[in-house]
Amino acid sequence: AIAHLTDQNLLRDELYVGGVWTPGAGGEHAPVLDPASGDELARVAEGTRADARRAIDAAAVALPKWSRLSAKERARLMRRWYELIVEHVDDLAVLLTAEQGKPLAEARGEVLYGAGFVEWYAEEGKRAYGDVIPTNDSGRRLFAIRQPIGVCAAITPWNFPMAMIARKVAPALGAGCTIVVKPAPSTPLSALALAELADRAGIPAGVINVVTGPAEEVGHELATNPAVRKLTFTGSTPVGRLLMSQAADTVKKVSLELGGNAPFIVFDDADLDAAVAGAIASKFRNAGQTCVCANRVLVQAGIHDAFVERFAAATAALKVADGFTDGAEQGPLIDARALAKVKDHIADALAHGASVATGGDSHELGGTFFQPTVLTGATTAMKIAAEETFGPVAPVFRFETEAEAIELANATESGLAAYLYTRDSGRVWRVGEALEFGVVGVNTGAISYEGAPFGGVKQSGLGREGSRHGLDDFMELKYLCLDGI
Numbered sequence: 001a002i003a004h005l006t007d008q009n010l011l012r013d014e015l016y017v018g019g020v021w022t023p024g025a026g027g028e029h030a031p032v033l034d035p036a037s038g039d040e041l042a043r044v045a046e047g048t049r050a051d052a053r054r055a056i057d058a059a060a061v062a063l064p065k066w067s068r069l070s071a072k073e074r075a076r077l078m079r080r081w082y083e084l085i086v087e088h089v090d091d092l093a094v095l096l097t098a099e100q101g102k103p104l105a106e107a108r109g110e111v112l113y114g115a116g117f118v119e120w121y122a123e124e125g126k127r128a129y130g131d132v133i134p135t136n137d138s139g140r141r142l143f144a145i146r147q148p149i150g151v152c153a154a155i156t157p158w159n160f161p162m163a164m165i166a167r168k169v170a171p172a173l174g175a176g177c178t179i180v181v182k183p184a185p186s187t188p189l190s191a192l193a194l195a196e197l198a199d200r201a202g203i204p205a206g207v208i209n210v211v212t213g214p215a216e217e218v219g220h221e222l223a224t225n226p227a228v229r230k231l232t233f234t235g236s237t238p239v240g241r242l243l244m245s246q247a248a249d250t251v252k253k254v255s256l257e258l259g260g261n262a263p264f265i266v267f268d269d270a271d272l273d274a275a276v277a278g279a280i281a282s283k284f285r286n287a288g289q290t291c292v293c294a295n296r297v298l299v300q301a302g303i304h305d306a307f308v309e310r311f312a313a314a315t316a317a318l319k320v321a322d323g324f325t326d327g328a329e330q331g332p333l334i335d336a337r338a339l340a341k342v343k344d345h346i347a348d349a350l351a352h353g354a355s356v357a358t359g360g361d362s363h364e365l366g367g368t369f370f371q372p373t374v375l376t377g378a379t380t381a382m383k384i385a386a387e388e389t390f391g392p393v394a395p396v397f398r399f400e401t402e403a404e405a406i407e408l409a410n411a412t413e414s415g416l417a418a419y420l421y422t423r424d425s426g427r428v429w430r431v432g433e434a435l436e437f438g439v440v441g442v443n444t445g446a447i448s449y450e451g452a453p454f455g456g457v458k459q460s461g462l463g464r465e466g467s468r469h470g471l472d473d474f475m476e477l478k479y480l481c482l483d484g485i
């Protein structure tokens with residue numbers, strides 16, 4: 001598939017440090033595999049701790065000049081980067097599907113979604129306003145100004161190899177910061193292609209650096225190096241906890257986008273067709289491998305059987321195929337570990353009394369392909385209720401009352417996304433306010449937009465990405481008190 005790239009120079013296999021493509025200091029390489037076939041797509045340089053340090057140094061050297069450019073000048077360069085990403089959307093989607101497995105149409109959507117952050121923060125950087133504070137003393141004038149926090153580090157996951165990087169790098173650059181990115185080892189190609197396009201856009205050397213390589217070396221250095229003032233991470237909750245503790249020694253500002261356990265609540269008064277379509281969109285996007293995917297489908301008793309019937313039929317009709325196949329709706333899971341977790345959750349649910357409405361087993365395509373699955377009779381005794389499955393399995397829980405739905409929905413340590421379907425506007429507010437989640441979709445299963453604040457409460461994380469609030473995470477507020485006027 002990668003042979004079909006129209007611009008072969010987007011396929012990079014080295015680190016991007018200080019504006020230069022460079023082999024890792026250790027001389028090691030790691031294979032990047034196509035999850036659909038297991039074939040090797042490329043061998044990418046493995047960065048070391050020394051490479052991570054070099055990248056941090058490069059970001060520190062680039063910082064004064066980048067942060068002192070006018071916001072308008074930074075916006076011009078970022079806009080150029082955005083345009084190049086959009087211009088190369090087809091090639092970027094090919095790279096993304098090849099290394100990650102999601103259907104090509106979804107990959108294209110991800111590239112444009114990611115590009116949206118670059119466009120949005122190019123503009124928002126111009127609006128990093130401060131305050132003029134009415135004075136407490138006629139001889140004084142008081143101001144609050146917002147300044148870039150400094151050198152940033154980003155550690156990103158494999159499920160959105162492009163968008164998770166754009167979502168972090170764009171606000172950092174818009175704020176006037178420089179950054180070092182460590183992409184997930186299984187999906188480095190999208191990150192490197194983005195760096196190549198940033199280079200072509202004229203983003204100055206050292207402003208964006210990409211260091212591939214093992215988490216224990218590269219990730220650890222980013223989390224502990226004193227020159228890094230801000231660490232932004234998207235990934236699993238256990239790794240997020242670890243990074244937060246590692247970053248504590250140098251008191252870094254930390255943003256974390258961690259696991260979710262999204263409830264998808266369907267009330268008796270819901271529009272049934274819309275609820276089924278929303279559940280399919282929310283559950284099976286990226287084969288269920290997103291932190292906002294519906295993890296628990298909660299359905300009120302009066303609509304339960306009708307919903308399950310239609311939901312199972314729509315699920316069974318999903319086209320499972322290699323992401324490059326026309327019309328593919330669900331690709332392979334990322335790796336054998338992901339597949340094992342899905343199987344474990346299903347076996348545990350069945351042992352605790354759940355039934356299979358559709359799917360339930362490996363797909364005939366083999367490898368890590370899995371059948372889109374709906375289970376009924378799910379209960380809180382099951383692993384699938386407490387843990388994020390991160391796969392194409394929808395367990396359906398039955399509930400009777402609104403209060404019961406809220407209690408069930410909130411019975412998790414996670415608090416990222418939640419969804420509810422109802423046509424009662426009073427209930428929209430009651431339930432919307434009672435849900436302990438950072439993002440609530442009402443009568444929709446798709447909530448992502450760069451202009452809206454995304455992030456979790458409870459153990460789903462800290463900070464927000466997207467919107468004007470996302471810029472704050474990369475800035476410090478300085479109070480200036482001028483006396484002697």
Ligand code: ADP
Pocket residue numbers: 155156157158182183184185214215216219220234235236237239240242243
């Ligand atoms: P997943 O289970 O979805 O792969 P992880 O949280 O393990 O999620 O991975 C997300 C990102 O965090 C990846 O870039 C990965 O390499 C990185 N990572 C994993 N473990 C560590 C660690 N101990 N220190 C720093 N980064 C890590």
